[in-house]
Amino acid sequence: MDIRDLTPDDTDAILDLRRRSFGPVSAADADKWRKAVGPVMAEGRYLGVFDGDRLAAGARVRAFTQWWHGRPQPMAGVAGVTVNPEDRGRGVGTRLMRAVVDRAAELGDAVSALYPATTPVYRATGYEHAGAQHLMVLRAEALRSIRPSGPVRLRRMGPADAAEVVSVLHRVHGAARASGPISWDERTWALWLAEEDDFLYLAEDGYVVYRWDDGDIRVANLVAGSERTARALWSLVGSSSSIAEHVTAPVAPDDPVLWLTRERSKEKATDIRWMFRVIDLAAAVARRGYPAGVALDATLDVDDPLRPGNTGRWRLRVSGGQGAATLLGAATPAADGPGDGSGSPAPAMPSGGPRLTINGLSALYAGIPTATLRRSGLLSGDDRHDEALDTTFAARPYMLDYF
Numbered sequence: 001m002d003i004r005d006l007t008p009d010d011t012d013a014i015l016d017l018r019r020r021s022f023g024p025v026s027a028a029d030a031d032k033w034r035k036a037v038g039p040v041m042a043e044g045r046y047l048g049v050f051d052g053d054r055l056a057a058g059a060r061v062r063a064f065t066q067w068w069h070g071r072p073q074p075m076a077g078v079a080g081v082t083v084n085p086e087d088r089g090r091g092v093g094t095r096l097m098r099a100v101v102d103r104a105a106e107l108g109d110a111v112s113a114l115y116p117a118t119t120p121v122y123r124a125t126g127y128e129h130a131g132a133q134h135l136m137v138l139r140a141e142a143l144r145s146i147r148p149s150g151p152v153r154l155r156r157m158g159p160a161d162a163a164e165v166v167s168v169l170h171r172v173h174g175a176a177r178a179s180g181p182i183s184w185d186e187r188t189w190a191l192w193l194a195e196e197d198d199f200l201y202l203a204e205d206g207y208v209v210y211r212w213d214d215g216d217i218r219v220a221n222l223v224a225g226s227e228r229t230a231r232a233l234w235s236l237v238g239s240s241s242s243i244a245e246h247v248t249a250p251v252a253p254d255d256p257v258l259w260l261t262r263e264r265s266k267e268k269a270t271d272i273r274w275m276f277r278v279i280d281l282a283a284a285v286a287r288r289g290y291p292a293g294v295a296l297d298a299t300l301d302v303d304d305p306l307r308p309g310n311t312g313r314w315r316l317r318v319s320g321g322q323g324a325a326t327l328l329g330a331a332t333p334a335a336d337g338p339g340d341g342s343g344s345p346a347p348a349m350p351s352g353g354p355r356l357t358i359n360g361l362s363a364l365y366a367g368i369p370t371a372t373l374r375r376s377g378l379l380s381g382d383d384r385h386d387e388a389l390d391t392t393f394a395a396r397p398y399m400l401d402y403f
Contacts, residue, residue, distance in 0.1 A: 004050065061077070067179065068179050069177050070289050081093065094121055097122065101306055131179075139246060140237075145261070182401055206226075210247075281325055286324055314327055
């Protein structure tokens with residue numbers, strides 16, 4: 001089997017692959033997909049596995065911005081990973097994901113994330129569970145009762161406002177020191193802001209996108225940088241409470257709306273988990289944000305079978321909100337050979353430093369506590385830096401968007 005870039009000539013084969021993997025695709029959705037996918041192909045962000053002339057599998061490498069402790073960096077969002085039914089169980093998915101990781105590196109992305117339909121194939125290529133999209137069901141009446149704290153100018157928005165939406169996201173997520181949320185590029189935002197069935201409103205420091213959903217309301221995105229704007233946008237959504245009883249919305253784990261509503265008792269929430277991978281260790285550490293008052297100087301041994309440049313002994317230094325990782329030397333594998341990237345402990349290395357597979361390092365980067373990593377076999381060895389590592393990488397990662 002061969003792996004190559006997909007082109008517009010492959011669109012019919014990709015749509016057939018998607019139908020066999022995810023179910024029927026409507027004519028309208030297929031048309032929207034064709035419009036969106038052309039530029040992605042031109043940028044080398046769509047890969048296919050071919051058995052002769054037949055497309056067996058495909059995956060997109062989306063261009064996102066992702067924030068970690070309020071600092072944005074490019075992120076490879078892996079989406080549309082599909083394998084034909086007759087090609088499953090042959091290692092096609094793993095081979096495709098190895099190519100995806102390599103392509104993400106070629107495109108200059110230091111980190112990557114995806115929403116898994118199944119975990120093993122992604123874990124085997126270095127991805128680990130990191131965060132979630134938190135979908136909360138709120139009572140529309142509770143949102144309607146949120147009182148404004150001052151005047152907020154809201155206006156309807158459309159495709160021409162794509163750049164302003166991206167700007168709002170940078171300001172709000174940066175000020176909130178958020179970890180995990182993403183933004184589409186302006187080109188994709190322009191497509192989303194053209195959806196006829198969505199209601200879109202923009203404020204100076206926030207926006208909301210929502211729609212009717214079988215008699216209730218579904219919020220696609222709501223971001224607010226101040227109490228005043230948060231009150232205005234949530235009460236706007238709740239103004240449909242005479243018709244809609246419930247509002248389903250993606251929110252941060254500590255979203256202000258949970259403190260703005262008058263009543264909170266039992267809440268219905270669904271977590272859609274996403275996985276994360278460090279692609280380029282040195283660049284990922286340098287691009288991440290950290291608490292300004294935290295200082296770290298630690299040595300870690302990392303094993304990454306897919307990206308040998310990440311394997312070895314690293315010195316991590318963080319101060320003043322900036323981080324750097326320096327490769328000190330190659331790791332010495334144990335007699336039983338290197339780890340396989342599936343979550344098993346990394347091979348033994350000299351001088352007894354903390355040892356992580358790339359899965360463990362990716363989870364640590366995303367704020368998973370060292371105690372959790374040790375009990376799950378993703379971190380072993382010297383524990384003298386555990387508390388400092390927890391403080392340095394502390395995060396409650398979330399996404400508002402599903403891709």
